Amino acid sequence: MKLIPGRGQSILEFGYGFVRDQIVVGALGEKDGKRFEPLLITMFFFIVGMNITGIIPGINLAGSATAGLPIVLALVAYVVFMYAGIKKHPGAFFKNSLFPSGVPWPLYLIVTPIEFISTFLLRPITLFVRLLMNMVAGHMLLVLCFSATQFFFFSTDLPFTLFGAGTLAFGFVFTLFELLVAVLQAYVFTYLTAVYIQLALAEEH
């Protein structure tokens, strides 16, 4: 690290600055952001790295297109936002989450189960499923395009061979798209984790 950044350091600084400003400080603010910054930045770049393998020839499968990695990441996010909430409001965290203030008490019969499902079940599950399915779908699309290309180029006669060029073009477009999705899903996952932490830290829900 130098005072006057070289090319590599500039790119590194740009990436770090993007995550810190857009995700960490954007969702959590300066003070709480500093506490969770190491985790969130690690999370973002880890997911980007795992997603990008989906378009690298010879690997062709995103690390996060198998269930294990998204499950672990979702569990980490789950534990972290629960930890943040319980540490900030010992004893009151579950009450705040399940019995939001300002609601007439009969409504708790409906609100509390909904809050319970959405906060303690759906949050980790959606984190897990969103990342996994995005990467699986991307992988499927690429495999479809490339296998179709192979088939049209080498197993069909002339008029149909031309389709191969079309499917290859689609494969190229989806490769670019996967590049975008890799970063976008890392952003979404990290941002949602930050938002969950922020909600757990907030005084009232």
Add this chain to the structure above:
Amino acid sequence: MLSALLAAAEEEASSPNPLIPAVYDIIWSAVCFAIILVFFVWKFLPAIRKTLDARAEAIEGGIKKAEVAQAEAAAALAQYQDQLAEGRAEAAKIREQARADGGKIIAELKEQASVEAARITAAAQAQIEAERQAALTSLRAEVGSLAIDLASGVIGQSLSDDKKASALVDQFLSDLESDEKAQAK
């Protein structure tokens, strides 16, 4: 067409290796990768390199400029401080000189005054002495002549009765007074 596809799929399924992707996958993704790589190397990297180098240069230039400005400011400050110290030293010197001069002047004046006083005293004493001498001399001469006058008067008159004696003394004194008056005129 469909049977060919199925045959290909079967062929793939018969020898599955979970770590190595299908050959077609590698080939065609490599083609896409190569296209993206070429685009990066030809277009994107030069542009971003230029930008990053320009930014580094700008930052470097800014830092250098700030350093130069800081050095200049420090030099100016040192110069001012030097001048200030010099001025203070000079002022102290002048003050010291003035104090010494003042002391000298006062001492000189004191000396002059004492000399003058001694001179005046000496002159007054000399005058007094001279006047005393003069008075002594004149008195001595007068007393002599007066005694002689008085004695001649005494001898010339009978000293039997007191009346005559006192009249003689009175006359002598009045003569003396008139003499003095005439002398004063």
